[in-house]
């Protein structure tokens with residue numbers, strides 16, 4: 273066995289949900305697996321995205337050979353613009369993953385400088401001292417791979433995200449054979465496996481399990497059908513389009529994210545839409561309500577998304593009317609409950625039939641992550657010397673570790689790691705040797721350079737450099753009307769003559785209120801976010817400064 277040391281260094285995603293990123297190092301060579309983001313919790317006011325601290329990579333920048341992506345979900349690729357602006361390295365991913373990456377880098381004007389290299393399942397490539405074999409897996413997204421990384425000490429298998437779906441809608445099967453091959457000759461040093469659903473018994477249903485529910489819905493609906501799912505859920509979009517076709521309904525796409533991902537999937541042949549089936553959003557009104565199905569963005573109740581706006585009757589093309597059916601084909605991400613249920617309330621007020629993931633069968637949504645029996649299956653096939661749970665909060669990784677420990681014949685040793693731990697392997701064994709700095713970097717997507725260490729610092733910086741603008745609006749709870757002229761309070765921020773500027777801010781608020789429906793005005797979460805966004809746009813445009821903006825609604 274060669275002398276030398278292999279290091280696994282997770283920089284994010286172990287012990288937290290999101291921002292998956294792991295460095296694999298042999299001597300003077302480092303490769304990085306995934307570069308994800310985390311969506312900020314709602315308390316992170318004004319912060320757009322959260323990415324991992326990559327000080328370790330920056331300190332070793334001349335050693336980094338490239339970033340290898342397992343699949344195109346945001347928690348695996350969303351941090352790329354930020355990481356690539358710090359490190360100029362090639363990025364490896366499958367065709368579909370790179371198409372999503374291209375879109376993302378283009379938005380940040382980083383595409384021209386990027387070195388993107390396509391990889392294919394079962395086609396090995398060499399990166400520094402490593403030979404990497406991408407293995408096809410199934411998940412809620414298409415074109416996903418696990419990575420078998422051949423190192424001088426043995427093979428490290430990183431599963432990426434997966435479930436074992438025997439009937440994926442694209443018919444690209446999970447490559448169980450290759451996992452078994454690696455296990456057969458006991459060559460696997462370590463298995464790093466997705467823990468997201470380690471606390472769920474049994475098997476995760478196939479993506480096709482949703483078809484039964486879709487059939488039920490389409491058979492019953494007498495008016496328009498709205499289906500909302502994550503824009504990356506290509507399997508789900510495919511099932512919706514297929515079912516709409518069977519029931520002779522036209523399909524309209526509403527919302528930027530779902531239109532973009534559908535375009536990519538059409539381009540790459542993952543979706544096949546018969547000629548004349550797709551219509552523009554503007555054409556919806558030309559058809560009878562029972563002739564259309566609308567795929568719409570915004571399952572998480574995001575205040576500015578198409579579905580949230582349609583729910584308060586403020587979308588130009590997506591009109592939700594009495595008797596329409598609205599399907600939320602996604603899970604409720606913890607932390608988003610409030611916004612989602614608020615949106616669902618509005619949908620009920622429109623007298624729509626609303627279906628969401630309530631545990632009934634057949635399911636309206638299925639998870640993309642493996643449950644316990646699938647996790648055990650892969651462990652049995654791979655028979656690793658070391659097993660390390662990845663991708664999950666601490667309790668999920670812990671349950672996953674216990675599960676593996678119970679499989680005596682299949683696993684050597686089980687090791688728990690968290691983001692920042694350095695796990696070292698050599699001919700004598702494996703041990704944690706060190707800690708590297710990790711953490712969350714908050715980014716205001718308005719400018720890539722606008723990185724802040726954490727929320728406290730961001731608030732302080734806002735206050736000290738750019739000040740604060742408070743807009744106090746009194747709304748009559750009964751009538752929904754604005755009772756008096758909005759009060760504007762500014763601290764540490766002044767522009768031109770204070771009086772004149774205050775007047776202009778009042779005008780912005782008045783315009784926002786004029787353009788809002790009574791229902792929006794009655795929903796303080798929505799109206800606050802609209803006022804904040806409009807004020808921010810106006811203030812940045814006229815002053816180039818970014819004060820902390822806080823609308824306050826007084827109920828009277």
Ligand SMILES: [Zn+2]
Pocket residue numbers: 343345411413433640
């Ligand atoms: Zn994923």
Ligand SMILES: [Zn+2]
Pocket residue numbers: 292345347348433663
């Ligand atoms: Zn993930």
